[in-house]
Amino acid sequence: MAKDDMDKQPDSVSSVLKVFGILQALGEEREHGITELSQRVMMSKSTVYRFLQTMKSLGYVSQEGESEKYALTMKLFELGAKALQNVDLIRSADIQMRELSRQTRETIHLGALEEDSIVYIHKIDSLYNLRMYSRIGRRNPLYSTAIGKVLLAWRDRHEAEEILSHVVFTPSTARTLTSKEALLSALDKVHSQGFGEDNEEQEEGLRCIAVPVFDRFGVVIAGLSLSFPTIRFSEEGKSGYVKMLHEAARRISEQMGYHSYPF
Template structure:
């Protein structure tokens, strides 16, 4: 089978899966025979796809009657997507205010498995700027946003998340191992902000603070990134204050009663 034929088969399989999911969504429960008629596939093909979706947790079998129905796993995925849409929409205004005040690159990121993913970005107004893009993944251990996302988890959860990760020394400043990271995360919890001190890229620093959902859990990190040549340590406190105020505004619009840093 050539590559083109394999690609066609893959597309066909995806279309079949979504056809089955759509049909399941139209009924509370449905048997294989009726489902195969609805989607115009053989019973054996429908059964094979159902068993795979069942093993992945998207479909359940209703008791002894051989009928199938959707689980809430798809709802959970949709809820997460909507949460990010709401977050980005709310964060955009605050990020633009930060951009106007600092003229530096502003990022919003969340955790996905053992990485951060950039959800939104406002580019620096300077010609010299940090390279990044929405959707790009970066390690948790050497980024300011990553440290913020990890800091309020318990130690075992952090170790579990980073178990498959090799601590690559991207620069001479990169933290060497998880124990060094855990020590720094204790400081992040105490101060309420994190830093990337040229740990991801030489010549680039970053400061980040947490964004909370309505239940008080850290759901994202908000950061300012800048080249070291445009920064001195006296700016740090000012950047942290602005970030906390922006993150507090975002978190409160997401339903948080009170942002937990009284110094803002």
């Protein structure tokens, strides 16, 4: 895009275009100085410097010693790798989630950790007329969801505490856990029994069971869950649901390169 066209854009759009122009220029060569970059992207040196300092503070750009030259870090690569991982994960999970749907007719979710929340990255709707409200991309709290508990239970305790350090525990129902201490205590049971539960903690009248999905390094990268209204839940059938979830999660984990699923 020509400089005149860029200048006609709204400020927010123009800023995004400038950032990506700088990133693209840095990606084409190992390192650049400010003068060279400003000529390459057709911006003033002061503008380029301002954007570089912001990108440097965010960890996307590094400054090479005393040379005043700038280069990309691996952070963009890490972001791209995460995106590819999710694509592969969803592709592998979809087959197993559809089989779970066929067996149970209930809603199946795949959720991942996003900062201090879970985000649903795949979903198979219930085959019953009575369905739950959720959508891919929706965020929910860690403390009131079965997937959230699973994502925390297999992490180092200090890491879990750090993730929860800025979480505000807002009760959605009378059953919602309302403190970090209560949640951390519950995680021990989740880990030992091999699954997490949401017993009407996020939404009244809704139960959920979730199990972990591992990557090739044995790190939990997602939770696989089965959700259903309380009117269709029975304690007698819970062990069967957990077994089906574990079998599905084991197959997904194997597709991701992990062959030591613990359940």
